[in-house]
Amino acid sequence: MPYYRRVGQIPRKRHTQFRSPAGSLYAEELMGVEGFSSDSALLYHRHLPTAIVDAQAVPDFRGSLTANHPLKPRHFRSQELKWESPADVDAVTGRRTLFGNSDVTIAFAAATTPSPLYRNAAGDELLYVQAGSGVVETIYGALEVGAGDYLVIPTSATYRVLPSGELRLLILEATGHIGPPRRYLSTKGQFLEHAPYCERDLRGPTEPMLAEGTDVDVLVRHRAGLTRYTYANHPFDVVGWDGCLYPWVFNIRDFEPITGRVHQPPPVHQTFEGPNFVVCSFCPRKVDYHPDAIPVPYNHANVDSDELMFYVGGNYEARKGSGIGIGSLSLHPAGFTHGPQPGAAEASIGADYFDETAVMVDTFRPLDLGEAADACEDPRYAWTWAQRGPD
Numbered sequence: 482m483p484y485y486r487r488v489g490q491i492p493r494k495r496h497t498q499f500r501s502p503a504g505s506l507y508a509e510e511l512m513g514v515e516g517f518s519s520d521s522a523l524l525y526h527r528h529l530p531t532a533i534v535d536a537q538a539v540p541d542f543r544g545s546l547t548a549n550h551p552l553k554p555r556h557f558r559s560q561e562l563k564w565e566s567p568a569d570v571d572a573v574t575g576r577r578t579l580f581g582n583s584d585v586t587i588a589f590a591a592a593t594t595p596s597p598l599y600r601n602a603a604g605d606e607l608l609y610v611q612a613g614s615g616v617v618e619t620i621y622g623a624l625e626v627g628a629g630d631y632l633v634i635p636t637s638a639t640y641r642v643l644p645s646g647e648l649r650l651l652i653l654e655a656t657g658h659i660g661p662p663r664r665y666l667s668t669k670g671q672f673l674e675h676a677p678y679c680e681r682d683l684r685g686p687t688e689p690m691l692a693e694g695t696d697v698d699v700l701v702r703h704r705a706g707l708t709r710y711t712y713a714n715h716p717f718d719v720v721g722w723d724g725c726l727y728p729w730v731f732n733i734r735d736f737e738p739i740t741g742r743v744h745q746p747p748p749v750h751q752t753f754e755g756p757n758f759v760v761c762s763f764c765p766r767k768v769d770y771h772p773d774a775i776p777v778p779y780n781h782a783n784v785d786s787d788e789l790m791f792y793v794g795g796n797y798e799a800r801k802g803s804g805i806g807i808g809s810l811s812l813h814p815a816g817f818t819h820g821p822q823p824g825a826a827e828a829s830i831g832a833d834y835f836d837e838t839a840v841m842v843d844t845f846r847p848l849d850l851g852e853a854a855d856a857c858e859d860p861r862y863a864w865t866w867a868q869r870g871p872d
């Protein structure tokens with residue numbers, strides 16, 4: 482997170498005595514990435530953040546992955562995913578794995594009930610709200626989220642998700658850190674003038690998140706699996722914190738598209754970078770204004786990446802006629818040249834505006850397929866360009 486924030490009560494000097502009104506010392510905790518060499522926050526707890534009374538191994542709900550083999554462009558319809566008990570799906574244990582590799586796991590949840598307290602100690606998470614609303618309570622404070630919000634949750638930040646109705650989430654679990662593209666930041670971390678969004682577009686916690694309780698369970702994802710810790714006291718006991726490491730929200734509607742006379746390549750849509758992947762936002766925008774421009778993309782072979790596109794609003798012009806709708810995900814892997822559906826290039830000529838919203842994840846290692854992908858695949862997609870297949 483690029484800039485400093487302060488919430489609640491903190492002492493004037495770090496690492497000095499800071500006491501409750503009753504006179505007891507608050508427990509200071511440094512949450513820092515890259516050892517002590519990068520962004521961090523100092524948090525002040527009412528209780529020791531170290532006091533656990535139990536630790537139990539928990540079976541992993543992630544499931545296994547299979548390779549995209551035979552290699553095919555694929556289409557998945559998250560809108561057709563079904564849960565056994567739809568009224569009892571939470572955003573942590575109810576998330577179902579769509580895709581994954583050693584850098585990132587991509588899951589989907591249609592959450593309807595509060596999640597357990599959860600901490601991903603293996604990497605940052607990025608939650609994209611496709612639809613619905615809710616509150617995400619974190620150790621840093623609560624954040625309200627709604628459609629179009631990206632929520633970045635730093636590694637090891639304890640949180641839980643409380644949906645209001647159904648909250649449809651695309652969830653990226655990285656094995657490292659997720660942040661704005663470095664090329665959009667100054668050496669000191671401020672967004673530069675050519676960035677498509679800036680500090681004014683971000684939301685962070687504003688008040689401490691305080692809860693009471695003893696023997697409180699927290700589900701922890703770590704590098705070896707899942708463990709359930711039982712804490713002596715509720716982990717939401719931070720009276721104040723400051724620093725540059727905290728959860729934050731950015732809404733896709735605040736992304737200011739970069740346009741040109743001829744087609745602009747996907748990096749102009751980049752919104753986040755993670756370990757060996759990028760996330761881009763395709764937003765409603767004026768399109769290419771050269772008199773002879775073809776507004777839809779040219780065919781392209783991204784030889785080093787798999788491209789996943791999540792269609793969340795409007796009409797995606799290049800995919801007309803392919804069966805893709807709101808909630809669909811297309812996967813165009815390295816080794817397959819992809820491009821607009823037949824006729825889309827001709828049909829786009831003369832357009833001056835595209836009303837489309839999509840989230841793209843490009844991974845630099847191949848994406849394997851999870852159980853949820855298998856459950857909602859449209860098997861006809863690979864043959865939609867030729868308009869005939871092996872059947």
Ligand SMILES: [Fe+2]
Pocket residue numbers: 781788813819
């Ligand atoms: Fe592409």
